[in-house]
Amino acid sequence: MKSLKNILIYILSMIFLLSLTASFEGEKIIDHNLMGLDLSSDQMKLAFYDKYSLMDQMDTEGPDREGEQYVMGNSGDVIFYYQRVLRMLGHMDKEPDGNFDQTTKDAVVAYQREKGLESNGTLDYATLEQLDLEEPGYTTGQQGEEILQYQEILYYLDYLEEKPQGTYDVATTTAVRSYQQDKGLAETGILDMETMDALYREPITYGPEKEGEPIQLLQEKLIYLEYLFGTADGKFGSMTTDAVTRFQQDQGLEQTGLLDPDTVEALNRLVEVTP
Structure with missing residues (x-):
């Protein structure tokens, strides 16, 4: 299938991300990639599939594949994936959750009509094949949790100036480009x-004038280690810069005052659980 390679690449990256984010809810451990981004919501948990079972399902040829279909009442990772595709294509407003409900059926019908397929509201063979040919993506006007997650990466990489809110606006389009x-x-x-x-x-480096939950979690670790005092507010100000610099000095790291991957790794090593 045309987009199978992209799909599999994305799946592998999402599986890798799961290993990085598995501890966010319980321990709030922050890794040097995507540190602190909130990917542990119920909507996102189903994004991480078993790569072998999904590859088998999406790369099957012959009668078994032709007989594959999903209807209202079904649930699972494959449905979650196609909900995401439909959402990216602008046919579904709700966040994907892996449950084939009425909203999902309506989105399938809209897509089928657009492509001249039988409008039966079922993810049948013909509809799955057509969806697999798509190269979906988020664009201007869309909004949601997943968009926010990528916006935050762009924000910490200095492609976005303002802290994002989850709406794919003109600034986000420009940043992505x-x-x-x-x-x-x-x-x-x-x-x-x-x-x-x-x-x-x-890799993400946090510095002055940035703010957000990842910075707040790292501030909590600096407070626990008594390099920073007061309340962790998630804003990278001069006091945070001074605390990071002193921490780097004690750890034999380059004294940049920035929460770079090496510094975050050292913090994680010393404070496995955020108080």
């Missing part, structure tokens, strides 16, 4: 799977 240009990707301004995969691989 600039990122794509820097990475040698097709400059579409669309947050497609190739761009998402590249963003997930980015």
Whole structure:
């Protein structure tokens, strides 16, 4: 299938991400990639499939594949995946949850009508095959938790100036296009799977004038280690810079005052559980 390679690449990156984010809810341990981004919501948990079972399901030829279909009442990882595709294509407003409900059926019907398929509201063989040919992505006007997660990466990489809110606006389009240009990707301004995969691989460095939950969690660790005093507010100010610099000095790290991957790794090693 045309987009199978992109799909599998994305799946592998999501599986890798699961290993990084599994401890966010209980321990709030922050890794040097995607540190602290909230990917542990109920909607996102189903994003992480078993890669072998999904590969088998999506790369099957012959009668078994032709007989594959999903209807209202079904649930699972494959449905979650196609909900995401339908959402990216603008046919579904709700966040994917892996449950084939009425909203999902309506989205399937809308897609089938657009493509001239039988409008039966079922993810049947013909509909699955057509969806597999798509190269979906988020674009201007869409909003949601997944968009916010990628916006936050762009924000911490300095492609977005303002802390994002989850709406794919003109600033996000411009940021995505600039990122794509820097990475040698097709400059579409669309947050497609190739761009998402590249963003997930980015190491993040937190510095002055940034804010957010990842910084708050790291401040909590600095407070626990008595390098920072007061309340962790998630804003990277001068006191945080001073605390990070002193921590780096004690750990034999380059004294940049920035929460770079090496510094975060050292913090995680010393404080496995955020108080």
